[in-house]
Amino acid sequence: VWVRLHYVYPYPHVDGVLELMRDGKILPYLDIPFQHASPRILKLMKRPAHSENTLEKIKQWREVCPDLAIRSTFVVGFPGETEEDFQCLLDWLKEAKLDRVGCFTYSNIEGAPANDLPDPVPEDIKQERYERFMQVAQEISTQILKDKIGKRMTVLVDELDAEYPVAIARSYADAPEIDGNVFVEDIDKSQIQPGQL
Known part of the structure; x- marks a missing residue:
């Protein structure tokens, strides 16, 4: 949580x-x-x-x-x-x-x-x-x-891109609707669901 x-x-x-x-x-x-x-x-x-x-x-x-x-x-x-x-x-x-x-x-x-x-x-x-x-x-x-490029961080998945193998997520520093997103690329959509960390 x-x-x-x-x-x-x-x-x-x-x-x-x-x-x-x-x-x-x-x-x-x-x-x-x-x-x-x-x-x-x-x-x-x-x-x-x-x-x-x-x-x-x-x-x-x-x-x-x-x-x-x-x-x-x-x-x-x-x-x-x-x-x-x-x-x-x-x-x-x-x-x-x-x-x-x-x-x-x-x-x-x-x-x-x-x-x-x-x-x-x-x-x-x-x-x-x-x-x-x-x-x-x-x-x-x-x-x-x-300064965050190349660093690993935990993100919360909000949604999966409908067309590409990409998860749209947020880091702890990104509040919903007002801050940015983190895009996790080359994912296996069968292994990741919205709401997952």
């Missing part, structure tokens, strides 16, 4: 599960909504993480559980976000080297207090920052995946 933790928040709860991950009791995978890295923007977002050194936390987590895969989501273009705030986010991302990331441009949500914040970011700048963010994220992901 694979147990994977999603949307772990607030961060102090992570410390209590790392040994379980290291010891194989639950998958070494965390989905943590960091949202941003600029202390000023995190404060505007009313996120408690603005007082924590999240990079240091990530380093500590990886020391306890070296195979830990970390996924997160981020928002660019939050009201008041400056180029300096955005650069802080990019620098943080480069240092954190998260395994999987998603990014969204900020948009007003009915009734949200952030709608009333001053200095909204123009749509073209939000889009440009989104593209820059995703470029950095893709470079990091590419390197992480290259």
Whole structure:
């Protein structure tokens, strides 16, 4: 059985599960909504993480559980976000080297207090920052995946390709529907079934 933790928040709860991950009791995978890295923007977002050194936390987590895969989501273009705030986010991302990331441009949500914040970011700048963010994220992901080439890992088979001798699977670092797939080639379909490790 694979147990994977999603949307772990607030961060102090992570410390209590790392040994379980290291010891194989639950998958070494965390989905943590960091949202941003600029202390000023995190404060505007009313996120408690603005007082924590999240990079240091990530380093500590990886020391306890070296195979830990970390996924997160981020928002660019939050009201008041400056180029300096955005650069802080990019620098943080480069240092954190998260395994999987998603990014969204900020948009007003009915009734949200952030709608009333001053200095909204123009749509073209939000889009440009989104593209820059995703470029950095893709470079990091590419390197992480290259480092896995040639390594053996356990995967969970989701389905068998209808035409070719290929199993479509996921590693512990790939959540269903949001992360990537692992393709196991040259299989004997009579020996492998969906749901099998």
